[in-house]
Amino acid sequence: MIRHGVQRLLLALPVLFGVLLIGFLLMQVVPTDPATVRAGPQATAEVVAAIRTELGLDEPVWKQFFLYVWRLAQGDLGVSIINNVPVSQELGNTIGPTLELMFAALVWSIPLGIALGTVAAYLRGSFVDRVVMAISVAGVSVPVFFLGLLLIWLVGFQWQLLPFTGRGGPLWTMDGLLAIILPAITLGGVFVGPVARMTRSAVVDALQAEHVRTARAKGLGEGAVVRRHALRNALIPVVTLIGLQIGFLLGGAVVTETIFSWPGVGRLAVGAILSADFPMAQGTIIVLSAGFIIINLVVDLLYGALDPRVRG
């Protein structure tokens, strides 16, 4: 199991390299010149040129990239070319809030999606099933930004019920808790539908299995039959599918953080990309891809825990 995990991590390295390369190339397309940004609006052309040289922006693109990778290999993420703050420091400050947001989004949306999907599967063809599926299709089709803006406008602005800008503090304080509600609903909300749909189809399949009939023949109640002999089996494909959807969720986190001014990696990434601050942008890309890889690793381990046949 551990060897398997290490293998997966090693396999992730070339992927990470590819992600960095693509990220770097995309940064070249951004029309902003970081030297101009850094020099400020009043700077003369000479000053800007001097800054360009100083930042190494005059070097050929491939050389800049390999210099960056070379430093990275030594554990040096570099400093922001906009404000000279070490990238690692900024990342350290923003990872916490991002993890917090992801957690707050997943902790309700996954159980809710699984519960809705299971109920729909059990009552398939019924009115309840159709309502759940209609809601989840609607949930799938609503973009994150739309849901976020809607919540801000309605709950935050019109009704003035909840804060909608920034993080209110640590999660265990009232302010922190209140501030995370809308972002967590936004990010989790778009996840409920897909989870419900995947769960429904997996549970429908599992309910057809012959061992479900065995379970009923034993005299188990319907609750136990569905939980232990259909949902429990269905979780194997559901966990895999959720893992595949996580990339989509990271994208959603970037959008959610930006809308709600949530001080996380996603918002940092957007800011860095807009100002062509490539060491900073690359740093956030590394963190986001690492997050993706780690989540998939966790899914893999979970898969082993759920399915005795692969435990061997």
Next chain:
Amino acid sequence: MSTPLLEIDGLRTVFRTSSGDVPAVDGVSLTVRRGQTLGVVGESGCGKSVLSLSIMRLVAHPGRIAAGRVLLEGRDLAALSAAQMRAVRGRDIAMIFQEPMTSLNPVHSVGFQITEGLAAHEPGLSRAELRDRGIEALRRVRIPSPERRLEEYPHQLSGGMRQRVMIAMALAGSPKLLIADEPTTALDVTVQAQILDLLRELQAQMGMAIILITHDLGVVAEMADEVAVMYAGKVVERTDARRLFDDPQHPYTLGLLGSIPRLDEERENLLAITGSVPPPFALPPGCRFAPRCPFAIPACDAAQPPLLEVEPGHGAACIRAPIEESLAA
């Protein structure tokens, strides 16, 4: 003591289809006595599994029991609430299935699957007691080192072992009736014989009655006290096992046995049944076997023949029975 353990009376189970309700079990009446084995034989699709699921009230949508009664020790099972019926399942009536691989849940350990039924029926049992009962159940079906097997998963067991686990699971609650739906069909021959021996031994030990569903007359000959032959959802012949083999009366049974009656003391003419079972949505109006029956006469197509006694304790649903006399005439 005079009430039989299980009495099935005019049971009819239909499936709703786009072309209306089609019967899979159509007016079946059977009796199972305590401690005895009733063999139910018939070709694939004749309704054997639907019959056993109907007894358990486990027929799934779009199927439903449309008529008839199932009495367990005189108690009408249809009148029970869902909770009362659950108490019957696994405790009074247990069931084992044809395919031991798919009938066990791959994600739960053998021990969990054996004991969860017990836990449902006897909520007071502690974990240790459940474990002991699980070990005992595995020991009873002669699974070596049961303590270790308890922790294993179905994929770690051979087909024969899995069927033993199924039997252990079914018998853990000491049922009065065990319904075994083709328990050995999926197993190879030597294992088949072992499983049948085991069932017989356990029956002698525990005294439960068995409904043994099979399409193998050899199994019936070996195991059954009474036999019901099913064709297209109906019981066409019903008697004790000895008479079924010595003196079969329904042409379909004759076909299954592969021989024609001894008209002139010679038994060499093999009678093979030609054609196939009519599907439940296209049943002939009269006797359902008539289109394939070598003895059919025009009257056979007129009405469904009722199951009538040819002699005491021997029923056949054939207007031409007893065949010897009909042919001699």
